[in-house]
Amino acid sequence: MSEIAVEEMSFEQAMAELERVVGALERGDVALEDSIALYERGAKLKKRCDQKLKEAEEKVAAITLDGEGNPLGTKPVEGL
Structure with missing residues (x-):
């Protein structure tokens, strides 16, 4: 089984791998030495999770704005 590059992981894949590393x-x-390598991988996985969450937040923001960028009544989204 080949390891997926962190940069190609979905949020769920990165989170599951991060939980395993932790x-x-x-x-x-x-x-x-293995602990150091795991820590470095964990840092990359955390960065990937943060990136995917930011992308999701941007998508939600785009959905809640009209074509001119005006709010349509935004409200917090659970889990983001």
């Missing part, structure tokens, strides 16, 4: 780091059962 779990491994919290258990502390990996060697120091």
Whole structure:
């Protein structure tokens, strides 16, 4: 099974992988060098999740604006 590049992951894929990385780091059962590599991967995964959330927020904002950019009555969206 080939590993998906972080840059190509969906939000859900990146979040699941990030949870796996955090779990491994919290258990502390990996060697120091492996911990460093996991931490670096975790940082990339967090950045990807942040990017995908920002994209989603921008899409929601675009949906709640009319063609001229005026608000149509925006309200917070659960989970974003």
